[in-house]
Amino acid sequence: MPDTIIQQRATGAIMGAFIGDALALGPHWYYDLAELRHDYGEWITTYTDPKPGRYHSGRKAGQLSQAGIILTLMLRSLVEQGEYNEADFCRRMDKDLFPFLDGTPMGGPGGYTSQSIREAWRRRVEQKLPWGQTGGHADDTEAIERTLALAVRYAFRPTELATTVASNTRLTQIDDTVISMTVAYAAVLGMLVRGHALDKTLSGKLMELVKTGKLPFHAVTFADLQPPRPGDPDPPRVGRFASPDALLTPSYMAEAAADPDIRIDPAWKVSIVYGMPCAIYHQLPAAYYLAARFRDDFESAVLHAVNGGGQNQARAILTGALVGAQVGFPGIPQRFLDGLDDSDTLKGLAMDLATQIDNPN
Template identity: 30%
Template structure:
């Protein structure tokens, strides 16, 4: 059996299994929610979504035509909008995909198959593999080496679109900037987006595991703070955004407490209170999820819209991974990256055992991802290493 350890009341086998279940759930959640949303990523009209796909309940392949795609307006030589004369897309990264960017209404993920993951989720696998190969420890320099190698290797992935942060990073890299400096100066370059959270769950899990295997535990608060700090370290390798960092710290804190077994709803309510809204009050209005996500929060990628949407959907469906991720998919908008963040949080709360098996087996790379999750867990918490439960604050 795969090996992770439990930060639990005592290192009993059942408690070790409980944390293993939640850690694995968090990792699977990234890929499941992303792949479910891939065919309808950035569908801002739910009418269009339902016309093209109906109510999505499982993995589907994208249509070639995307009714609200603006990829043809995106800059292939750097961040944001612009022309297609630049060849960062095509020559440096996303090899062979440049020709698709200038075509009106081209799907962002054209050519992908049902259950396939988008680029940011694929990059989360780079993080997992790197931590596993490094004996369970996260190292930002090793990540950057792996990231550059992967992204600049033709055929390493099948996605057509790459977010602004990827394009900015490799514009700088191609100009000779060292990898550790390639993200600097990009605040405001469409950087403060939920896409920056997709790679964070493995980094957070590694920090939780490090605290669990320490000879003495300093408590859940300390563990959550350490996980948040490590998440920020990783985020800054690709996103130079203080605005995004502030929210990433909160995301890491909530996920840490969830994977250590704290009830999810109170955590979400506390975060929502910081943002001056009540999930319970919104749910009590009997509005559907589409109205709440689009009209109350906003369905776009910007973190000020997407983070409260994650909190709301996780609160409403706190006992159902399936309902949470499917609702996220079917409301449209920036549902892939918002979904990956939501799916990881839900998986951390309910565990792998509460995820419908079809969502795991239906992933296009299911067996490879399973092996990578197994290797990650075995590396971050080897079976022979004793673990301790972080004590709750008193």
């Protein structure tokens, strides 16, 4: 695949994440869908102001939440360092984010601070612990929302992708299941940047990377998920993570999206099927489903993610990155770029990162 196409996919992934974040800024965290429709109408189509007294109150339509702000810090670090430099990223968190937090949910840049960032702030600022001892047990997608930039940067180097994503995730989240699901999402996004389809074959391709030692998951089965035969070695592959199931989820979701006998209509109800909360095991199936169903339609994918309510910001960030990688930057409607605050700066960072991707082909 020509480098220009790869760079378009990479830029599309990053800008898709930013757009998803900003689109959900206003209608974030409405678990009562009737209230959501009352405040924002039957169908949200664009950027909106948060209502007074709600999450991100005081921010304006098109601006980023704290998730987008942290993703920007990650991008700046990657672009300026030329690679992932954990000390540099941590320095930026110490300098550009933590001084502006107070440990409360509704404080800090972006108008809301997630549980995992609050816990890291307490350990780092109040308890004076070093980075590496700052992670907590929050089970949200907060780490995905920044490490998706690492997935793009190391799309053609899956071992480094997994290593850097796992290491950065542990700065704020130390649960092995959360880390494995975060790495799995990054591996999926990396494959999409490389040009692979989000379909029923993708998980098999990821499992091949496991079996060749490029992804650090434990393989308990052989080809096509067949069990070991008598006399086969046990296990076929021992990895950092106990189960490869996080790598299998995307293809199951893609099959569900393609099966005419399985319909979630309207598609925003994916939030009800898989759950509205912020936990990673609710968010990933919904994002994979929407990204597979609307693989060629960025607008439909992100708007269904937003209009599903609940933790729609994470859902839209994850979906936006996955679909942005599939349609490429030219496939993102211009109106979403026009309405995004500081769009030119964000686009510049995304394009700079895209030029750093190592493509061995």
